[in-house]
Amino acid sequence: MTAVTSAPSVARTAAGAPRRRRPRVAPGRVALYAVLGVLLLVFLFPLAWAVSASFKPRGDIFSSTSLIPAPATLDNYQRLLGEQPFWSWFGISVGVAVVATVVSVFVCALAGYGFAKFRFAGKRLLFGVMFSSLSVPFAVILVPLFILVVKSHLSNPWFALIVPWVAPAFGIFMMQQYIVQSVPDEILEAGRIDGNTEFQIFRRLVLPLLRPSLGALAVWSFLQTYNSFLWPLVLVSDSSSYTLPVGLNTLFQAENRSFDLVLAGAVLASVPTVLVFLLLRKQLLEGLSAGAVKG
C-alpha cells in the first residue's frame, strides 16, 4: 500500500509511543517479519521458478538452477503458439468465464435482493434449500449432470460450461448479506412512491449501490469458472474446444512430457486471472472479508 511508506513516522510518534515502553516488542517484531518474509518466499518461489523456466531452452529447465534464464529464449512460447491451438483454448476459457460471470452476477444480485428485502411465504425454507446446496459436493452430481446434458443434446461447451454454474449459492448468500447491510429500506420506499415497478427499483436504485460487492462477486466467479477443471475435463471431448486447463493437461500427459511448452502455457494461462485479481484485489478481499465477519 502507499500508506506504508509514509505512515510509520506519524504512527510511531502518535500511537506507537506509549507501547514502546514494553521491552520485548523489538525481538518479536524481528521474528514476525522473518516468518512473514520466509512465507513470502515460499509463496513466490514456485511462481518465479515457473516464469523463469518458461524462458529457458528445454535442456536448461532442469539443469540450470539460476532463476535468471541465460540464455533466455522465446522458443517455448513460439512453439506453443505455433504448434498447439492455444489461442482457441484461451478464447474459450476467457469467453466462457466472462459470459458466466456477467450472468451469474446478475442472477445472484436478483436472488440476493429478493431474499434480503422482501418477506414472503416460504422464505425461510427457500433460503435454507438454497444455502444447503453449498454442502452438496460436485462429485455427487457429476455423473447424472453429464448424462442429462448429453442426453438432451446440450453438451455444446458454450451452453454446458456456462449455464449450470451461473447461480452459485455462495454468490447469492454474499449478495444477500451485503444488501441487508448497505441498502436502506427508505430508498426502496421512495422508489415505490415515485411509481417505479419492483424491477425498476432494483435496476435503477439498488444495482448502483451494489457496485463494490458486484465487483467482488465478479472476480470470484471469473476465477471459479476460468480455473474449473473436472467438469470441462468430463464434458469436452473435441480438442478444438478444450478449455485452457484441459488443454494444458492433455499437453502434459502427452508422451514426450512437453513440459517446456506447458510451462509457457501455464504462464500465459495465468495472465488473465492474475491481472483481474491484481486490478480488483481490494474489492475481492474486502468483499470476502465483509461476508465472513457479518456472516
Add this chain to the structure above:
Amino acid sequence: MTAVTTTVPAGPPAVPADAAPAARTRRRSPSSGGNAPYLFIAPFYVLYVLFMIVPVLAAVYLSLTEWVGLGTPTFVGARNYADLLRDTSFRTALGNSAVYVLVSVLIVVPCALLVAQALNARGLRARDLFRVTFFVPMVLSPIVIALVYGLLLDRSYGVVNTVLRALFGIGSVDWLGDPTLAKVAISFVLLWRWVGYLSIFFLAALQAVPRELYEAAALDGAGALRRFTTVTLPAIQPVSAFVVVTSFISAAQLFDEPYLLTRGGPGESTLSVAMFIYRAAFERQQLGYAAAAGVVLFLVVFVVSQVLNRVLAIGRAQ
C-alpha cells in the same frame, strides 16, 4: 444446512439496530406485496432445480441401476451399495479423502489462523503485500500449480531434490512415487493453495475483535496464550465455523490435486473419492456404480457438516 440458521440470524444484529423494528411494523405490507420476490429468486430456482435437484434425484435413481451409458439402465436394487462396501478401492479412496479432510481441518485451517494472527500484528508494514501474495495461489489454475509442483518435486531433476542433495546429501526422494510421501506432497500443495485464502476470513474476523477485550484480559493478568483462548477464539467462533465447514466440504470432494499430481498413484495411495467416481464413470463406464459412490459421498458430507455445525455452534453459545 443448519449453517443457515446459525449464520443468518447472526447478520441482523450487526446492522444498526434502530432501522429494524420500525421497518418491521411499517413496511410489512408493501415489502411482502405481490409476487415480486418470487420473480427475483425465480432465475436462481429454475437453474437450481434443473442443475442441482434433478441431478441429485437422478443420482439416487442411477445408483440403483447398472448402466454402461447405452440402452436403458437395468434396475439392480441396492447391489451397487453392497458392492461398494466390499470394494477395497472404495475403502482406500474413503480413507485417503479422510486424510485430505484431516489435513485441511487440522493443519491448513490452524495455519491460516496463525498467518492471520501474524498479519493482524499492530502497525505491521506492507500488510497488503503479504495478504495479496499469500492469496495468489488461489487465483491460479490447479493445473498450473500441479504442473509447477510436479516439476519441482521431480525425483531425478526437481529443484527440491537438488537443494536437499546440496544441503544434506540426501537426494532422489521420490516425492510423488512413494505412497506416504505422495500424500505428504499433496497435503503440502493443499496447504500452499488454501492457507492464504482462508487467512483472509480469519484476518477480517480478528480485526473486528474490539481492542478493549484484549486490554481488559491483559489487566486481569492473562498471558498471550490465555488471551488467545479466552478472547480471540470465542470472538472469531462464527468465522471459524464457516472456515472449518467450507474447508471440510472442499477437501471431501478433492479431485484436481491428486488427479493432476499423481493420477491417484502410486497404486491407489492418493486416490480420492471424487477420483474414484470419475474413474468408475468415465474410464470404466460403470455409471450406476459411480452414482452410488456419489450418493455415499453426499451422505457422509451431509452428516459430518451437520455434526460440525452443531459442535461449533455449541462452542459459540458458551
